[in-house]
Amino acid sequence: MFDMVIIGAGMAGSVLAERFAAQGKKILLVERRRHIAGNCYDEIDDNGILIHKYGPHLFHTDDVDVWNYLSRFTDWQVYHHHTKVFIDGKPVPLPFNFNTLHEVFPKSLADKLETALLSNYEYGKKVPILELKQSPDKDLRFLADFIYEKIFLHYTEKQWDLPPEKISGAVTARVPVFIGRDDRYFNDRFQALPKHGYTTLVKNILDNKNIKLLMNTDFNEVTELRDGEIFLFGQKFDGRLIYTGQLDELFGKKFGELPYRSVNMKFETINAEDFQEAPIINYPNNYDFVRITEFKKIHPVKTDRTTILREYPQKYISGENEPYYPIFTDEARTAYEKYSAELAKYKNITAVGRLAEYRYYDIDDIVKRALEVFDALNE
Ligand code: UDP
Numbered sequence: 001m002f003d004m005v006i007i008g009a010g011m012a013g014s015v016l017a018e019r020f021a022a023q024g025k026k027i028l029l030v031e032r033r034r035h036i037a038g039n040c041y042d043e044i045d046d047n048g049i050l051i052h053k054y055g056p057h058l059f060h061t062d063d064v065d066v067w068n069y070l071s072r073f074t075d076w077q078v079y080h081h082h083t084k085v086f087i088d089g090k091p092v093p094l095p096f097n098f099n100t101l102h103e104v105f106p107k108s109l110a111d112k113l114e115t116a117l118l119s120n121y122e123y124g125k126k127v128p129i130l131e132l133k134q135s136p137d138k139d140l141r142f143l144a145d146f147i148y149e150k151i152f153l154h155y156t157e158k159q160w161d162l163p164p165e166k167i168s169g170a171v172t173a174r175v176p177v178f179i180g181r182d183d184r185y186f187n188d189r190f191q192a193l194p195k196h197g198y199t200t201l202v203k204n205i206l207d208n209k210n211i212k213l214l215m216n217t218d219f220n221e222v223t224e225l226r227d228g229e230i231f232l233f234g235q236k237f238d239g240r241l242i243y244t245g246q247l248d249e250l251f252g253k254k255f256g257e258l259p260y261r262s263v264n265m266k267f268e269t270i271n272a273e274d275f276q277e278a279p280i281i282n283y284p285n286n287y288d289f290v291r292i293t294e295f296k297k298i299h300p301v302k303t304d305r306t307t308i309l310r311e312y313p314q315k316y317i318s319g320e321n322e323p324y325y326p327i328f329t330d331e332a333r334t335a336y337e338k339y340s341a342e343l344a345k346y347k348n349i350t351a352v353g354r355l356a357e358y359r360y361y362d363i364d365d366i367v368k369r370a371l372e373v374f375d376a377l378n379e
Pocket of ligand 1: 085151153284
């Protein structure tokens with residue numbers, strides 16, 4: 001009856017379902033949650049504001065194929081994101097750039113640091129903070145230490161509950177110094193939000209007669225793996241299984257649990273038109289939360305109330321909260337490799353996505369990855 005089973009109706013699973021459905025394949029798409037779109041899921045709340053249930057998701061890409069592909073399913077609202085970071089009692093622009101320099105240091109020092117940055121790095125470059133820390137220039141090392149201490153260290157400790165040296169370079173590279181005055185959080189060519197939200201975008205992606213969506217259903221209720229073979233509703237299944245969930249769950253966690261970091265998302269209604277001066281303000285220090293998002297600054301709407309979200313990082317406990325971020329320690333990688341070796345025994349299973357590949361994918365990266373997997377499976 002079905003040519004393919006896809007587990008998970010997040011971005012990866014939905015794009016792959018659409019691509020194969022467009023070839024005429026019959027797809028069974030199985031989703032555990034009561035909604036589609038995975039962690040991109042958004043909805044209009046009681047205040048009439050579009051909120052992102054699993055934390056702020058801001059689309060940006062340099063990849064024209066990803067942009068063109070998604071543009072078939074949504075119109076866009078141009079949106080260039082700005083984040084501020086609360087240090088020494090006030091919010092200043094992030095990534096740390098020349099504007100930030102002048103907001104936190106007296107003019108003479110800011111000028112000196114600006115000159116040092118310009119003579120060491122190309123204008124318009126992003127320099128990871130850990131790289132700046134190695135600079136032979138003592139003024140730049142001073143700047144790196146300042147940013148490390150005020151922006152990076154305590155945020156990272158709260159977010160990951162790990163010392164910074166145990167965290168992968170892929171994460172730490174996300175805190176750069178920007179050589180220039182561009183205050184935007186991203187510099188990509190395309191920066192925009194789906195005009196009617198991510199949920200509507202994914203709904204449009206899945207609007208295909210060849211896709212049968214089974215909601216509220218755990219993959220264990222429909223599929224079973226035994227000795228290199230896949231069973232669907234108890235019958236041997238020879239089609240492909242695309243799995244986008246946690247890889248440890250696919251194999252009954254037999255090599256132990258893969259660690260994730262979770263976040264307690266606390267939404268609050270504020271009885272005022274405005275709450276803060278930027279869509280997102282990060283709080284590296286002093287508080288238990290890491291950042292506050294004000295959603296009407298992302299999706300503008302005229303209301304006399306505003307919805308904010310405070311994010312409190314927490315331990316991931318299976319079945320109790322959501323697995324947001326894979327924790328990239330060496331131990332976790334070793335465990336992941338064991339699951340990968342197990343996966344390799346099943347020729348007809350492909351694991352894709354943030355959970356299944358245990359990778360920190362941005363939205364555009366995951367769409368690109370899904371399109372690549374589609375091409376590879378067609379070869
Ligand atoms: N980070 C930080 N200070 C900040 C923002 C980010 O130290 O003000 C570090 C922190 O380790 C975080 C990582 O950079 O986990 C990635 O942050 P980003 O906001 O890019 O990631 P998101 O949580 O939105 O995926």
